[in-house]
Amino acid sequence: MEISPDATVLYEWRGLRLTATVAYTWLVMALLVLGSWAVTARLSRGERVSRWQVALEVIVSTIRDQIAEVGAETPDRYLPFIGTLFLFIATANVLTIVPGYQPPTGSLSTTAALAICVLIAVPLFSIARRGLGGHLKTYVRPTPLMLPFNVISEASRTLALAIRLYGNVMSGTVIVGILISVAPFFFPVLLQLLGLLTGLVQAYIFAILAMVYIASASRTRRGAAGTGAAERNDRGD
Amino acid sequence: MQIDWLTVAAQIVNFLVLVWLLQRFLYRPITSAMRRREERIESRLAGAREARETAEAEERRLEEKEADLDARADAILASAREEAEELRARLERELREEMEEKRAAWRRHLAEERDALVVSLRRQAGQKVLRIAERVLADYADSDVAERVAGTFTDRLAALDAETRDALAEAAADAGATARVETGHALGTDARRKLTRAIHEELSTDIDVAYSEDPELVMGLRLSIGDYAAEWSAARYLRRLETELGEMIDADTGASGREGDAEDEGAEDDRADDGAADTPDRETERQTR
Numbered sequence: 001m002e003i004s005p006d007a008t009v010l011y012e013w014r015g016l017r018l019t020a021t022v023a024y025t026w027l028v029m030a031l032l033v034l035g036s037w038a039v040t041a042r043l044s045r046g047e048r049v050s051r052w053q054v055a056l057e058v059i060v061s062t063i064r065d066q067i068a069e070v071g072a073e074t075p076d077r078y079l080p081f082i083g084t085l086f087l088f089i090a091t092a093n094v095l096t097i098v099p100g101y102q103p104p105t106g107s108l109s110t111t112a113a114l115a116i117c118v119l120i121a122v123p124l125f126s127i128a129r130r131g132l133g134g135h136l137k138t139y140v141r142p143t144p145l146m147l148p149f150n151v152i153s154e155a156s157r158t159l160a161l162a163i164r165l166y167g168n169v170m171s172g173t174v175i176v177g178i179l180i181s182v183a184p185f186f187f188p189v190l191l192q193l194l195g196l197l198t199g200l201v202q203a204y205i206f207a208i209l210a211m212v213y214i215a216s217a218s219r220t221r222r223g224a225a226g227t228g229a230a231e232r233n234d235r236g237d
Numbered sequence: 238m239q240i241d242w243l244t245v246a247a248q249i250v251n252f253l254v255l256v257w258l259l260q261r262f263l264y265r266p267i268t269s270a271m272r273r274r275e276e277r278i279e280s281r282l283a284g285a286r287e288a289r290e291t292a293e294a295e296e297r298r299l300e301e302k303e304a305d306l307d308a309r310a311d312a313i314l315a316s317a318r319e320e321a322e323e324l325r326a327r328l329e330r331e332l333r334e335e336m337e338e339k340r341a342a343w344r345r346h347l348a349e350e351r352d353a354l355v356v357s358l359r360r361q362a363g364q365k366v367l368r369i370a371e372r373v374l375a376d377y378a379d380s381d382v383a384e385r386v387a388g389t390f391t392d393r394l395a396a397l398d399a400e401t402r403d404a405l406a407e408a409a410a411d412a413g414a415t416a417r418v419e420t421g422h423a424l425g426t427d428a429r430r431k432l433t434r435a436i437h438e439e440l441s442t443d444i445d446v447a448y449s450e451d452p453e454l455v456m457g458l459r460l461s462i463g464d465y466a467a468e469w470s471a472a473r474y475l476r477r478l479e480t481e482l483g484e485m486i487d488a489d490t491g492a493s494g495r496e497g498d499a500e501d502e503g504a505e506d507d508r509a510d511d512g513a514a515d516t517p518d519r520e521t522e523r524q525t526r
Contacts, residue, residue, distance in 0.1 A: 113248035
């Protein structure tokens with residue numbers, strides 16, 4: 001029994017292996033991009049709006065609202081990163097109901113890649129927000145004694161992100177696989193349904209946690225004037 | 238549990254590519270479309286709000302105008318009603334005055350007519366009485382009476398006051414004319430002679446005396462020389478009686494409380510009636526004077 005889609009090699013050329021993980025990632029990407037493109041190519045700016053456009057607007061505005069709830073002053077700034085995390089993970093997880101599909105999020109390589117993206121994005125947003133010096137100062141807060149703990153916290157939460165997603169998705173797949181061999185009828189369907197729910201929850205958790213990390217790292221603790229300047233900068237973007 | 242670092246790198250690239258693609262195809266178009274729609278809706282709402290404010294202002298203005306017009310119409314109506322009332326009152330008053338005047342004129346006219354009727358009735362009654370008296374006198378006056386009249390005339394002539402006698406005598410001497418003696422009835426020869434003699438004696442002239450008859454005198458005698466005349470007759474008494482009767486009637490009607498104008502008119506009418514009825518007597522009287 002294959003635990004990870006990394007093990008499934010679809011094509012190999014001169015040492016470069018096209019694993020199922022990458023292939024299904026491309027599938028998910030293609031679905032997302034083509035779906036978006038199909039809708040946004042005929043975007044209506046008037047009052048008559050197609051249902052698909054309404055659906056996409058609902059999704060996008062919900063993500064923005066969630067980002068805003070976490071505490072970001074300018075949701076549009078984080079929307080592409082956080083939104084893509086959520087959409088990619090959710091789509092990858094939901095597609096598990098398609099027979100023969102192996103979720104790329106069930107691969108530790110994928111989740112690690114996403115966690116690394118978050119690991120890099122947090123300081124990047126923080127630096128963009130308050131400069132390199134400002135960002136580096138966050139590691140010595142509230143005292144320089146906290147520096148090692150801050151660093152460890154950064155590394156551990158990245159690891160946690162990766163392992164949490166991987167564990168949940170992988171476990172779902174594994175449990176279904178085991179149940180099919182034990183009780184082939186009915187129970188796997190229930191667990192499949194449970195897996196869909198778990199997948200969406202994991203997507204939500206992953207995206208929200210990433211946003212929380214980014215927000216906590218880039219949250220300004222300056223005065224009102226500084227905040228105003230920052231807002232102006234944001235609008236400039 | 239294994240990590241294929243090559244796959245990790247590929248997934249990182251994949252993820253970044255996906256971020257870029259979704260930003261290109263999903264987030265940007267959707268957010269811009271939403272923003273534009275929101276802006277349009279906002280602008281439309283603002284427009285609607287503005288239109289509503291304009292409409293409300295217009296409504297207020299129209300309401301004010303309507304109220305103003307209502308008030309003006311009410312005022313006009315009230316003034317028109319007042320004018321109409323005034324006009325009605327005035328017309329009514331005028332009509333009433335006119336009616337009152339007409340009624341008063343009619344009453345006056347009625348009273349005048351009644352008075353005139355009364356006057357005329359009295360006058361006619363008086364005249365009838367006179368006529369009856371005249372006729373009775375005329376019927377019962379015979380030659381004897383004429384003779385006695387002549388006698389009476391003679392006595393009267395003798396008893397004339399000096400002034401009249403002088404005037405008669407002067408007239409007789411002046412004219413050399415005849416003295417005319419008119420009597421109600423034919424006189425006998427003796428009576429004529431007696432009379433002629435009395436005239437000659439009293440007036441001391443030899444004037445011719447002509448005799449004629451005038452039934453109007455009823456009974457009695459009239460002597461006229463030139464412009465002067467002396468008369469002793471029943472007609473004269475009757476005339477005086479008539480005059481006195483007329484005066485009494487006039488005084489009576491005058492005392493019955495008629496207004497000045499009407500009284501004057503009535504008096505004139507009376508006189509006219511009088512004149513028409515008594516023309517011959519008048520002439521006689523004028524001659525007498």
